Amino acid sequence: xxxxxxxxxxxxxxxxxxxxxxxxxxxxxxxxxKIKIPGIHTKCLFLKDENKQFYLIVLxxxxxxxxxxxxxxxxxxELNFANQEELxxxxxxxPGSVSIFCMIYANxxxxxxxxxxxxxxKVGFHxxxxxxxxxxxxxxxxxxxxxxxxxxxxxxL
Numbered sequence: 001x002x003x004x005x006x007x008x009x010x011x012x013x014x015x016x017x018x019x020x021x022x023x024x025x026x027x028x029x030x031x032x033x034k035i036k037i038p039g040i041h042t043k044c045l046f047l048k049d050e051n052k053q054f055y056l057i058v059l060x061x062x063x064x065x066x067x068x069x070x071x072x073x074x075x076x077x078e079l080n081f082a083n084q085e086e087l088x089x090x091x092x093x094x095p096g097s098v099s100i101f102c103m104i105y106a107n108x109x110x111x112x113x114x115x116x117x118x119x120x121x122k123v124g125f126h127x128x129x130x131x132x133x134x135x136x137x138x139x140x141x142x143x144x145x146x147x148x149x150x151x152x153x154x155x156x157l
Contacts, residue, residue, distance in 0.1 A: 001032065002128035008104045012147050015135045023096070023130045039122030039135045044098045046087055052077040054090055059114035059157050066157065069111075077129050092128075099126040101134070103148045111152035113145070118154045 001018060009016060019037045041061035048054050053076075058066060067079050087093050090109060091102035103111055117123055123141060124133045134146070145152065 001132060001134070002101070005101050005104060005128050008147075009144075012143060014134045014136065014140045014143050014147075016140065018127065018134050019124075020132045031104045037124055037133050037135060038116060040120045042100075042117060043123055044100055044102075044125070045078050046091060046098050048082045048086065049074070049076040051071055051076075053110060054082060054086070054108070055079075055110045055112055056091070056098075056100070056103065056106070057112050057114075057157070058117060060117055062090045063114065063116070063157065067138055070157065097126050097128055097130045100144070101125055101128050103150060106148075106150055107152050111145075111148060111150055112157070113152070113154045114157040115154055116156070 019035060021035060033085070042082060043061045043067060045057040046054065047057060055074075057060070057070070059065060071077065071079050084095055087095060087098065090106060091098065092105040093099075094104050100113070103109065118138075120138065122135055122137050124135045126130070126132065127134045
């Protein structure tokens with residue numbers, strides 16, 4: 001686990017359970033993990049608009065993001081994936097490890113969490129590396145969300 005993340009979670013009394021596993025880069029690869037990890041599996045997409053506003057979109061792993069609908073909700077014209085350099089610069093992460101927990105490094109990143117995920121009892125995220133999954137319950141997800149010092153919103157995606 002990212003040591004800065006571990007310290008951050010401890011500082012804010014955010015409880016979690018960690019599950020170590022082989023590296024996974026996609027939701028499809030995560031389905032092949034042999035251990036049972038409870039909760040909703042997630043995916044996190046780092047996107048940018050035409051004005052170089054960055055968004056971290058967090059949704060259930062099986063859910064497809066309707067970018068047309070999201071662009072309308074955000075009142076923007078374009079929405080594209082950020083590149084590898086932007087990932088490193090803004091979230092201190094490499095492709096395949098993007099997670100809600102990258103927000104501890106973020107500034108000026110708009111965090112958007114899907115309402116379905118928000119209402120779940122337990123959810124799992126990479127701990128800023130893709131060789132483990134952290135599972136947290138809703139109470140601790142809410143605690144984490146409230147520590148984030150960025151624009152954020154919970155919406156139906």
